[in-house]
Amino acid sequence: MFKIIISDLSRVILFxxxxxxxxxxxxxxxxxxxxxxFNFWNYYEINQEYLDFLKTLKLKLKLILFTxxxxxxxxxxxxxLLEIFEELLNPAIVGFNKDKKEAYTxxxxxxxxxxxxxxxxxxxxxxxxxxxQASVKIIRYSGDNRILFLVLNxxxx
Numbered sequence: 001m002f003k004i005i006i007s008d009l010s011r012v013i014l015f016x017x018x019x020x021x022x023x024x025x026x027x028x029x030x031x032x033x034x035x036x037x038f039n040f041w042n043y044y045e046i047n048q049e050y051l052d053f054l055k056t057l058k059l060k061l062k063l064i065l066f067t068x069x070x071x072x073x074x075x076x077x078x079x080x081l082l083e084i085f086e087e088l089l090n091p092a093i094v095g096f097n098k099d100k101k102e103a104y105t106x107x108x109x110x111x112x113x114x115x116x117x118x119x120x121x122x123x124x125x126x127x128x129x130x131x132x133q134a135s136v137k138i139i140r141y142s143g144d145n146r147i148l149f150l151v152l153n154x155x156x157x
Contacts, residue, residue: 008122009067026069040076104134
């Protein structure tokens with residue numbers, strides 16, 4: 001039985017409005033946040049459908065955000081994310097980068113669960129592979145919410 005869903009932020013929840021941009025969302029933020037009259041939402045958009053779906057699971061499972069950057073700490077995002085996620089983790093908190101299987105065993109220890117009781121949703125192949133090596137159930141996000149919701153419902157129900 002699964003107890004925790006761990007979700008990534010970049011390109012699962014948060015996307016650049018310019019979909020042709022493929023670089024780091026954290027770097028993109030650092031480049032633009034100092035501009036006069038910077039408005040976060042002019043550059044980014046949220047996968048609200050995914051967040052709404054996660055809200056429906058909140059009574060069944062712990063929801064954790066695990067991201068490699070710091071953009072989740074911006075005032076624009078933090079309030080919205082903390083409405084859904086129990087905790088916002090990053091490698092500095094966990095002690096390992098997301099591409100190391102030890103990151104996922106560390107998260108499991110933090111919540112007193114086994115790694116095989118966790119599900120990771122991430123778009124990055126190296127992070128998904130590290131989680132798989134730690135015996136975490138993985139879902140590699142491809143951008144299609146319908147498929148994600150179908151797979152998640154089959155796994156947790």
